[in-house]
Amino acid sequence: MANAFVAAFEILSFGAIIVLIVLGLGIIASMMGIFNFAQGEFVLLGAYITYLAYAKGLPIWAGMVAAPFVVGALGFVLEALIIRRFYAAPIVAMLGTYALGLIIRESVRGLIGGFYLTVPEPIGGSIDIGAMHISAWRFTIIVITLLVMAGCYLLLSRTNFGLRMRATLENPSLARASGISTPLMYGATFAFGSALAGLAGALIVPVFSLYADLGLRFLIQGFVAVMVGGVGSFIGPVAGAGVIGTLSAALPWVMAPVVADVLVFVLAIVFIKFRPQGLIAGKGV
Amino acid sequence: MLLEAAGITKIFGKLTALDGAALTVGANEFHGLIGPNGSGKSTLMKCIAGAEVPTQGKVSFVNTDITAFTPTERARAGMSLKFQITSVLPSLTLYDNILLALQAQSSLVDLVFSRTRGALHDQVMTMLTQFRLANRAFEAAAALSHGQQQWLEIAMALAGKPKLLLLDEPTGGMSLEERRVTGELLQPIKQHCSLVIVEHDLDFIRDICDRLTVLDQGRVLASGTVSEIQANKAVQEIYLRRA
Amino acid sequence: PAPWANAAEAPIKVGIATDLTGPIAYAGNADANVAKMVIKEINAGGGLLGRPLELYIEDTASNESVAVGNVRKLIQRDKVDMVLGGITSSMRNAIKDPIVARGKTLYIYPQLYEGKECTPYLFCTGPTPAQQCDEFIPWLIKNGGKKFALPSANYVWPHTLNVYARKVIEANGGEVVFEEYYPLDQVDFSATVNRIISNKVDVVFNTVIPPGVGPFFKQLYEAGFLKNGGRLACVYYDENTLNINQAAEIEGLASCLDYFKVLTKENPFDAKIQAAYEKDFPGNFLFAAGSAATGTYRGLKLWEAAVKEAGKVDRESVAAALDHAKIAEGPGGPAEMVPGKRHCKMKMYTAVAKGGNYEIVGRSNGLVDPKEC
Amino acid sequence: MPEFLDIRHLDAGYGRSQVLFDVTLGIPWRGGVAVLGRNGAGKTTLMKTIVGELPAWKGEVAFDGRDISRRATQERVRAGIGYVPQEHSVFARLSVRDNLAVGSLASKKADAVDQVLTIFPKLGQRLDQPAGTLSGGERKMLAIGRAMLGDPKLLLLDEPTEGVWIGVIEEITERLIELAKSIAVIIVEQHLDLALRVADYAYVLDRGRVALQGEAGEVRGNPELMRYLAP
Amino acid sequence: MGAVKRAIPAEIGGEADVVMDSGGTARRASARKVLPIVEGVVLVAALLAPLLLQDYLTVFATRVIILALFALSFDLVWGYAGIMSFGQALFFGSAGYGVALLARDLDITNIFLVLPAGTIIGLTFALLLGGFLLLGRHPSSVIFVSLGTLTGSYAADRLARGWYYLGGQNGIPSIAPMSLGTYEFTEGPAFYYLVLGILVVVYLLCRFLVRSQFGLALAGLRENEQRIAFFGYKAQHLKAIIFTIGGGVAGLAGSLYAFHEGFVWPNMVGVVVSTQVVLYVLFGGSGTLIGAVIGAVIVEGVSFWLSDNYRDIWPIILGLLLLLVILFRPLGLISFVLGERERVGSFGARAKESVKENRDAP
Numbered sequence A: 001m002a003n004a005f006v007a008a009f010e011i012l013s014f015g016a017i018i019v020l021i022v023l024g025l026g027i028i029a030s031m032m033g034i035f036n037f038a039q040g041e042f043v044l045l046g047a048y049i050t051y052l053a054y055a056k057g058l059p060i061w062a063g064m065v066a067a068p069f070v071v072g073a074l075g076f077v078l079e080a081l082i083i084r085r086f087y088a089a090p091i092v093a094m095l096g097t098y099a100l101g102l103i104i105r106e107s108v109r110g111l112i113g114g115f116y117l118t119v120p121e122p123i124g125g126s127i128d129i130g131a132m133h134i135s136a137w138r139f140t141i142i143v144i145t146l147l148v149m150a151g152c153y154l155l156l157s158r159t160n161f162g163l164r165m166r167a168t169l170e171n172p173s174l175a176r177a178s179g180i181s182t183p184l185m186y187g188a189t190f191a192f193g194s195a196l197a198g199l200a201g202a203l204i205v206p207v208f209s210l211y212a213d214l215g216l217r218f219l220i221q222g223f224v225a226v227m228v229g230g231v232g233s234f235i236g237p238v239a240g241a242g243v244i245g246t247l248s249a250a251l252p253w254v255m256a257p258v259v260a261d262v263l264v265f266v267l268a269i270v271f272i273k274f275r276p277q278g279l280i281a282g283k284g285v
Numbered sequence B: 001m002l003l004e005a006a007g008i009t010k011i012f013g014k015l016t017a018l019d020g021a022a023l024t025v026g027a028n029e030f031h032g033l034i035g036p037n038g039s040g041k042s043t044l045m046k047c048i049a050g051a052e053v054p055t056q057g058k059v060s061f062v063n064t065d066i067t068a069f070t071p072t073e074r075a076r077a078g079m080s081l082k083f084q085i086t087s088v089l090p091s092l093t094l095y096d097n098i099l100l101a102l103q104a105q106s107s108l109v110d111l112v113f114s115r116t117r118g119a120l121h122d123q124v125m126t127m128l129t130q131f132r133l134a135n136r137a138f139e140a141a142a143a144l145s146h147g148q149q150q151w152l153e154i155a156m157a158l159a160g161k162p163k164l165l166l167l168d169e170p171t172g173g174m175s176l177e178e179r180r181v182t183g184e185l186l187q188p189i190k191q192h193c194s195l196v197i198v199e200h201d202l203d204f205i206r207d208i209c210d211r212l213t214v215l216d217q218g219r220v221l222a223s224g225t226v227s228e229i230q231a232n233k234a235v236q237e238i239y240l241r242r243a
Numbered sequence C: 001p002a003p004w005a006n007a008a009e010a011p012i013k014v015g016i017a018t019d020l021t022g023p024i025a026y027a028g029n030a031d032a033n034v035a036k037m038v039i040k041e042i043n044a045g046g047g048l049l050g051r052p053l054e055l056y057i058e059d060t061a062s063n064e065s066v067a068v069g070n071v072r073k074l075i076q077r078d079k080v081d082m083v084l085g086g087i088t089s090s091m092r093n094a095i096k097d098p099i100v101a102r103g104k105t106l107y108i109y110p111q112l113y114e115g116k117e118c119t120p121y122l123f124c125t126g127p128t129p130a131q132q133c134d135e136f137i138p139w140l141i142k143n144g145g146k147k148f149a150l151p152s153a154n155y156v157w158p159h160t161l162n163v164y165a166r167k168v169i170e171a172n173g174g175e176v177v178f179e180e181y182y183p184l185d186q187v188d189f190s191a192t193v194n195r196i197i198s199n200k201v202d203v204v205f206n207t208v209i210p211p212g213v214g215p216f217f218k219q220l221y222e223a224g225f226l227k228n229g230g231r232l233a234c235v236y237y238d239e240n241t242l243n244i245n246q247a248a249e250i251e252g253l254a255s256c257l258d259y260f261k262v263l264t265k266e267n268p269f270d271a272k273i274q275a276a277y278e279k280d281f282p283g284n285f286l287f288a289a290g291s292a293a294t295g296t297y298r299g300l301k302l303w304e305a306a307v308k309e310a311g312k313v314d315r316e317s318v319a320a321a322l323d324h325a326k327i328a329e330g331p332g333g334p335a336e337m338v339p340g341k342r343h344c345k346m347k348m349y350t351a352v353a354k355g356g357n358y359e360i361v362g363r364s365n366g367l368v369d370p371k372e373c
Numbered sequence D: 001m002p003e004f005l006d007i008r009h010l011d012a013g014y015g016r017s018q019v020l021f022d023v024t025l026g027i028p029w030r031g032g033v034a035v036l037g038r039n040g041a042g043k044t045t046l047m048k049t050i051v052g053e054l055p056a057w058k059g060e061v062a063f064d065g066r067d068i069s070r071r072a073t074q075e076r077v078r079a080g081i082g083y084v085p086q087e088h089s090v091f092a093r094l095s096v097r098d099n100l101a102v103g104s105l106a107s108k109k110a111d112a113v114d115q116v117l118t119i120f121p122k123l124g125q126r127l128d129q130p131a132g133t134l135s136g137g138e139r140k141m142l143a144i145g146r147a148m149l150g151d152p153k154l155l156l157l158d159e160p161t162e163g164v165w166i167g168v169i170e171e172i173t174e175r176l177i178e179l180a181k182s183i184a185v186i187i188v189e190q191h192l193d194l195a196l197r198v199a200d201y202a203y204v205l206d207r208g209r210v211a212l213q214g215e216a217g218e219v220r221g222n223p224e225l226m227r228y229l230a231p
Numbered sequence E: 001m002g003a004v005k006r007a008i009p010a011e012i013g014g015e016a017d018v019v020m021d022s023g024g025t026a027r028r029a030s031a032r033k034v035l036p037i038v039e040g041v042v043l044v045a046a047l048l049a050p051l052l053l054q055d056y057l058t059v060f061a062t063r064v065i066i067l068a069l070f071a072l073s074f075d076l077v078w079g080y081a082g083i084m085s086f087g088q089a090l091f092f093g094s095a096g097y098g099v100a101l102l103a104r105d106l107d108i109t110n111i112f113l114v115l116p117a118g119t120i121i122g123l124t125f126a127l128l129l130g131g132f133l134l135l136g137r138h139p140s141s142v143i144f145v146s147l148g149t150l151t152g153s154y155a156a157d158r159l160a161r162g163w164y165y166l167g168g169q170n171g172i173p174s175i176a177p178m179s180l181g182t183y184e185f186t187e188g189p190a191f192y193y194l195v196l197g198i199l200v201v202v203y204l205l206c207r208f209l210v211r212s213q214f215g216l217a218l219a220g221l222r223e224n225e226q227r228i229a230f231f232g233y234k235a236q237h238l239k240a241i242i243f244t245i246g247g248g249v250a251g252l253a254g255s256l257y258a259f260h261e262g263f264v265w266p267n268m269v270g271v272v273v274s275t276q277v278v279l280y281v282l283f284g285g286s287g288t289l290i291g292a293v294i295g296a297v298i299v300e301g302v303s304f305w306l307s308d309n310y311r312d313i314w315p316i317i318l319g320l321l322l323l324l325v326i327l328f329r330p331l332g333l334i335s336f337v338l339g340e341r342e343r344v345g346s347f348g349a350r351a352k353e354s355v356k357e358n359r360d361a362p
């Protein structure tokens, strides 16, 4: 019983981490149609900023708060300078963002000397329930993920900002003809997606430590999650990430981890093959 | 009968777009399909051409049950469709668009080894000339105006020498004069081909069709010759009713 | 101007092929630095056979295909007399053929590894499983317990090492509770941690590598493994890897290597090289055993001794001399090649992490045999 | 007094191919104006240039007394131009309700949906369906409804009745006649009757030039007209 | 059609220009003048290379040419059929492993056995994966196929790393050289010309294929697969066929690579190499076969040079260069010399905005 509870918690917490990482990726990939290969590096930057704050002796949570803003601002600038040219050509965008990611990743690698560096969690230790120990920070991540998820959903579905965003991404020329400033919306959306990645990076760095390939590690998983969930909406990728995340954490409990790892991907592809529209088909937000 | 669609039902979620609709078309018959907006005309066309899978019902073509056929198989059996929303191949030239349509049924070996392009050149140019597009043969299809794209689509649909041609609002965005010309272009195909045409312009339909089917809310309201339909009370009623 | 006795003769060319970029660049850069340091030192002492040494460094970029191209540069363009380098086993496998078989050149591999590399003209100067387990595992059983878990990354080194480790564990009355392999980039270990806790494992003999090892140790810690008296053991853990986790999360972790920085306190020669290295290369790249820096030092010095003995630099003569070369002083102590085996005897140390630093808790009696080939 | 929308000597086109040549036309403060012409005459191009989707190569476009030829589309729209494009005139993935909400973003109408539903009751059953799954005619209704919600001072309609059922066309016509009493409406239409009922004035384009213009009745009666409309 | 008539007989796939006389207004702009020149220049340069280069550079050039062959296979499926194969390395690497095993376990190194074997391995794997991904009830989206192939490649990489028979992480080293009777192909000019010869032959075959009406069908497919299906094209089959052919070419390249490097390792089937080949092609310019070749040569050449001269930061510089090219030459380097029309033959350029706008079409 206790064991089952711990298992459930651990699986859920990894699912939450994947969801957190995919939130931003999903907005950019699913809604903007840009499969952003630099998204992993935005996660990395979020982590790096948190580390910097820690290394400079600032409180860690300060770094965590700053990360989404800094990465979001960077996203805004990159959108205006680079990404903007890619909307018409999604495949070229993959390559362009790949190059961008390469540059960021290798630069960060240089900055941190290619090491694996630890960052302590602002809320450390474990919550003890009887003989069970539950990581306090993982628990915090679950809570924050739920909050961010709900916030994003409300923002997109209930506010005019969200409506403008969806309209722009769906049919830019008609959006302009409805009086929406599309360049601004594109910039804002990309910045928002980047900021979420930055936040994800900041929150997960205490769990995984900082290293240059931190973001890359989750990228393919993220794209598969987007596909499983269904392209075109916000909740699709989030649902997909939940499934992929919990599956990759759960399968090793019942089979050899090496098999589980590949199995998750194979299952995902087979699923998409027979349900190309994904878990949640083009409905709602 | 060339085409027999019977009991076609199509349900989208909560909405029943087609409710047991039926359509029969004989050889060399021009058949008009009319009805208010959202009555299911396009959906019926798509079910016949294979773009939608009907929830229920059966389609047979030249005495073969084609309900389970893919669009490709239907096209190879001799059906050809022009969608309501134009979908030409935008970055190919008009020439290539037609050429592609012309040799859709050739075998792979033919595609790779034969010199079809040379052999088909005259045919391509004839089609383009007929539809007044010859002078733009080597421009990308995306550069056509809406009406010109409609024409290109009709030309492409005709190119495959179908036994049955399905046209969904081919004259949308055309002026009266242009409609008349389109009607004239369609007349000669009657020798070898049947036609199902969706139109809102009754005069146009009357001029070119032999028989009409009227759809309303997914059901066939009436079907018969043009004069029968014109005399039909129920039909007159929906024409008066606000949609 | 160096005082070359024989300045007219062309320099002897030393090739270094290592990962200057990519995920293990920190190790590769340290190795390159060590090579620069040693070459500088030899040149300052008048060179070798009266000839200066010239260093050629190429990047293997953690990418075997790039590596092979660059190694060919060393062999075919620069015509080096010896190549030292490669960190991972797969890198060694990729470049050994271009160097040894096709390139007819001597090759020294400096990293601790799984053993079983018995190619002629290929000399290994890092520790082997025997050297890392023979004294270490009995110590673990005494200072940890009898129940071992072997969580491992799924590649050749852990597989081979575990075969050896299991033998030693069982020979010493211990028991392997489970041995399990994970994808190299797995970062969630909840299932593993659960198995460790519920099986009441005493010693986690870890061969999971970064990036997985950080989250793994953290999850173990959070599940109370250390609190309940469990012992972590990891034979590649050196000063670099200490930073992956918070000090508390790896308190008491035991490692067994040929060199730890704390040895500088007891060993003047170690203090000397450590100081020389830090003076020349004050940056981030540490002189540490787990990243082949010590193997590189030892390898170059053994090769120097062999060249001196042979009196020339052609492959046959140097290989013949290197076969039984010895150095009296090196990182962690003296070293000597085991004749006919192309592997190296060296001193081994067991150290335990305490508050983010190592403490030496055991040392071998004399040189440990690699037991290879 | 200058016209409400004043276009002078306008040249425009796509890439390097010029479509409009020296087009000059004026639209009064209120009332309908029809733009006619055969397929490919340049009607859509003219509309796109007015709304700013295409840049004007030469000439000027003045709206409400100000030159707007350098302004971005969204600014022109906010200044009071409403536009129903000929193709891709709805947000396909957004629900019908959201499409209407986009339309009323600027005017902040609370009863936006109801207002449109009184004109097009048909849309009532489709409110939560993605607009991309609407039938051809339903899309047009939605597009017109969306544009009207923005409370434009000048409404551009590019073939608003293409594919629309005759019964509804009548309804649309009446609305437009009503609307043209208070604002300016430019309508591109193939239904000559409809166009000339809504419009007081008409321009006929031929190969990118204004070939004919005049009061609606006058144009209608002009024997040249049919020649310009024939393919 | 009166005034319109044919001036020059149109050849297969429009090899010759179609010019209308002035009575008919249609005319084809002077097409395809530059492409043959570019191809010629590249060929001559390739023929002369070993004479001019130092030995070790010839060896390097051999490798680059093998990679160019590999790039060609990707260009075929992406540039022409619009199938984004992010797992092209799967076919390349599995063929490499296949021939390495033949050499290691069965002592088969005869060139007439190993090269066909490698090709068939690539072909088979491509057929299986392509069959799964491309055929079936639902037409498969570009993104799905790219992720599907990526996953295939990723899984193969994992498998190779974990499978002892294949040498696991360490790969299979020291593969015996390819042989013809008693002659052994070791690295050097002979190997170079062998590989160059193979490249030229494969190039010409591909060229013939994509210029045929089959190529036109592929172009249509790339624009709108569903539309083409409604004409009666067996769109999915066409895709599967070209994908399989691409797999075969990749397999051929992979087996040459294995023998040339004398080593195969898991990365060779994995994501890294898969992305690399995409880079070559986009860098050079997809949709022209020569673009793929040029891309491979330049990317490899530049990385080689950079890693020599900017040892620590060359990946960053490479990334910057890539980004610049993609930003300012999204159609690849080849677009410096080649016009839009000429790039993809007479079959039009790639769909642009239409991707998004077509969404609500049936």
Ligand SMILES: Nc1ncnc2c1ncn2[C@@H]1O[C@H](COP(=O)(O)OP(=O)(O)OP(=O)(O)O)[C@@H](O)[C@H]1O
Binding pocket: B012, B015, B017, B035, B036, B037, B038, B039, B040, B041, B042, B043, B044, B084, D126, D129, D133, D134, D135, D136, D137, D138, D163
């Ligand atoms: N994919 C779909 N999902 C949900 N509803 C759909 C879908 N496709 C069509 N419909 C609905 O089915 C009904 C019939 O549509 P259809 O396109 O067949 O009408 P139509 O008779 O062609 O109308 P029009 O004359 O306006 O083109 C419409 O009300 C439409 O909203």
Ligand SMILES: Nc1ncnc2c1ncn2[C@@H]1O[C@H](COP(=O)(O)OP(=O)(O)OP(=O)(O)O)[C@@H](O)[C@H]1O
Binding pocket: B142, B143, B144, B145, B146, B147, B148, B173, D014, D017, D019, D037, D038, D039, D040, D041, D042, D043, D044, D045, D046, D086
């Ligand atoms: N994207 C484009 N690129 C190049 N030329 C174009 C483009 N769009 C339209 N054209 C050309 O511009 C001319 C005018 O097109 P426009 O769409 O304005 O015609 P239209 O009068 O609206 O015709 P229709 O009644 O068919 O809608 C046509 O000759 C057309 O081929």
Ligand SMILES: [Mg+2]
Binding pocket: B041, B042, B043, B084, B168, D135, D136, D137
């Ligand atoms: Mg319809």
Ligand SMILES: [Mg+2]
Binding pocket: B145, B146, B147, D043, D044, D045, D086, D158
């Ligand atoms: Mg138009």
